[in-house]
Amino acid sequence: MGIDHPILNAPMSRTASAELAAAVSNAGGLGMIGGTTRGGADWLRQQIRSTRALTNRPFGVGFISSFSNVDELVQVALDERVSVINHSFSDPTPYVAAARDCGIQVFAQVQSLEHAKRAADAGVDAIIAQGGEAGGHTGTLGTMAFVPAVVDAVGNLPVIAAGGIADGRGLAAALMLGAVGVSMGTRFVASHEWSGGxxxxxxxxxxxxxxxxxxxxxxxxxxxxxxxxxxxxxxxxxxxxxxxxxxxxxxxxxxxxxxxxxxxxxxGDSSVMDISGGEAVGLVHQLESARTIVDRVVDEAMRLLRDNAAKYVDPTG
Ligand SMILES: Cc1cc2nc3c(=O)[nH]c(=O)nc-3n(C[C@H](O)[C@H](O)[C@H](O)COP(=O)(O)O)c2cc1C
Structure with a gap:
C-alpha cells in the first residue's frame, strides 16, 4: 500500500475525520475516515478533500455498510478515488467490482469466520478480523483465537487484527498471530486529532x-x-x-x-451517552498526538520482537 507502518486508525464514524486520518497517514500508517450517514455526502466529500490537503500519502474511508443509505456515501469515496474503502457489518460483494474499476482497494471488517470466508469469496483485498474486545460495534469472538483462524481460512489474503490492541505488545502479538497489521480505535480516541468531544x-x-x-x-x-x-x-x-x-x-x-x-x-453527559471504547481502555492513559502513538507502538513492537527472539529462541539453533 506504500505505507511505512502496519497501523490503521479504525474508521470511527464522524469522529475519525480528516485531521486524524491525515495525521495517521503522515506518521506512516494508513489513515481512515469514518463515513457517517448522519453527516451525509457533503460532509464526507469535504473530509476526503481536507485529508488530501493535509497529506499526500494513501488514506481510506470506512462505512457501517448495514445502514440503508450508505450507497450514496460509497459513491463519494469512489468519485474521490480514495486508496481504500472498508465495509463493516455487511456483505462486501456488491461493492468490490466498482471499487476495482476505480483502482480502489476494498477491505471488509468481519466478526465471524463465515463472514471472513464470504469476504474472501467476494474478492476483497484485505480482511480486518475484529475481536469482541473492540470498542464500538463488535461481535463476541476473542481476537486471540479469531485472528489466526481467519488467517488459516483465507489463504494468502492479508488479515489485519482489530480489537484490544493499543500498544506495541498488541502489535507484536498480532503479527505473531499471522496478521499483517492492526486497526486501532480505542487508542486513537485518546488522540489530539480525534474529532469527538x-x-x-x-x-x-x-x-x-x-x-x-x-x-x-x-x-x-x-x-x-x-x-x-x-x-x-x-x-x-x-x-x-x-x-x-x-x-x-x-x-x-x-x-x-x-x-x-x-x-x-x-x-455532553457521559453518564448517559454511549462512550464507545474497548477493553483496551485499560491500556490507554493519556491524550497524545497520533504520530506519538504510531511511533511508540511501532518502536515497542520492534523492540519486543527483537528482544524476545533472543530470549526464547536459542540462537545456536
Ligand atoms: C469510538 C469508536 C467508534 C467506532 N466506530 C466504528 C464505525 O463507525 N465503523 C466501524 O466499522 N467500526 C467502528 N468502530 C470499531 C473499529 O472499527 C475497530 O474495530 C475497533 O475500534 C478495534 O478495537 P479497539 O477499539 O480495541 O482498538 C469504532 C470504535 C470506536 C472505539
Missing part, C-alpha cells in the same frame, strides 16, 4: 479494563440498523447499567429514552 475522552481515559460493557441498549432505543449478533462495546455508566438486559421494558418507554439520549448528547 473531550467529554467523551475523559471517561475513556479514566476507565479500566473491567469498565466496558457490550450492550444493545442504545441500538434498540435508536433503532440502529446493525445485523444480529452485533452489539456496542462502550464504557459502563449509570444509564447503560440501568437498562442492560431490560429490552422489553425499553420498548414501552422508547420515546422517552430517545429524548433522554438527545438531551444527554446536547449536554
Amino acid at each position: 473531550s467529554w467523551e475522552q475523559t471517561p475513556l481515559l479514566a476507565a479500566s479494563t473491567d469498565d466496558t460493557i457490550r450492550t444493545d441498549v442504545y441500538d434498540q432505543i435508536r433503532g440502529s440498523e446493525f445485523p444480529s449478533g452485533i452489539a456496542d462495546r462502550v464504557v459502563r455508566n449509570a444509564f447503560n447499567s440501568k437498562w442492560e438486559g431490560r429490552g422489553n421494558e425499553i420498548e414501552t418507554v422508547r420515546n422517552e429514552l430517545q429524548h433522554e439520549l438527545e438531551l444527554a448528547a446536547s449536554q
Whole structure:
C-alpha cells in the first residue's frame, strides 16, 4: 500500500475525520475516515478533500455498510478515488467490482469466520478480523483465537487484527498471530486529532479494563440498523447499567429514552451517552498526538520482537 507502518486508525464514524486520518497517514500508517450517514455526502466529500490537503500519502474511508443509505456515501469515496474503502457489518460483494474499476482497494471488517470466508469469496483485498474486545460495534469472538483462524481460512489474503490492541505488545502479538497489521480505535480516541468531544475522552481515559460493557441498549432505543449478533462495546455508566438486559421494558418507554439520549448528547453527559471504547481502555492513559502513538507502538513492537527472539529462541539453533 506504500505505507511505512502496519497501523490503521479504525474508521470511527464522524469522529475519525480528516485531521486524524491525515495525521495517521503522515506518521506512516494508513489513515481512515469514518463515513457517517448522519453527516451525509457533503460532509464526507469535504473530509476526503481536507485529508488530501493535509497529506499526500494513501488514506481510506470506512462505512457501517448495514445502514440503508450508505450507497450514496460509497459513491463519494469512489468519485474521490480514495486508496481504500472498508465495509463493516455487511456483505462486501456488491461493492468490490466498482471499487476495482476505480483502482480502489476494498477491505471488509468481519466478526465471524463465515463472514471472513464470504469476504474472501467476494474478492476483497484485505480482511480486518475484529475481536469482541473492540470498542464500538463488535461481535463476541476473542481476537486471540479469531485472528489466526481467519488467517488459516483465507489463504494468502492479508488479515489485519482489530480489537484490544493499543500498544506495541498488541502489535507484536498480532503479527505473531499471522496478521499483517492492526486497526486501532480505542487508542486513537485518546488522540489530539480525534474529532469527538473531550467529554467523551475523559471517561475513556479514566476507565479500566473491567469498565466496558457490550450492550444493545442504545441500538434498540435508536433503532440502529446493525445485523444480529452485533452489539456496542462502550464504557459502563449509570444509564447503560440501568437498562442492560431490560429490552422489553425499553420498548414501552422508547420515546422517552430517545429524548433522554438527545438531551444527554446536547449536554455532553457521559453518564448517559454511549462512550464507545474497548477493553483496551485499560491500556490507554493519556491524550497524545497520533504520530506519538504510531511511533511508540511501532518502536515497542520492534523492540519486543527483537528482544524476545533472543530470549526464547536459542540462537545456536
Ligand atoms: C469510538 C469508536 C467508534 C467506532 N466506530 C466504528 C464505525 O463507525 N465503523 C466501524 O466499522 N467500526 C467502528 N468502530 C470499531 C473499529 O472499527 C475497530 O474495530 C475497533 O475500534 C478495534 O478495537 P479497539 O477499539 O480495541 O482498538 C469504532 C470504535 C470506536 C472505539
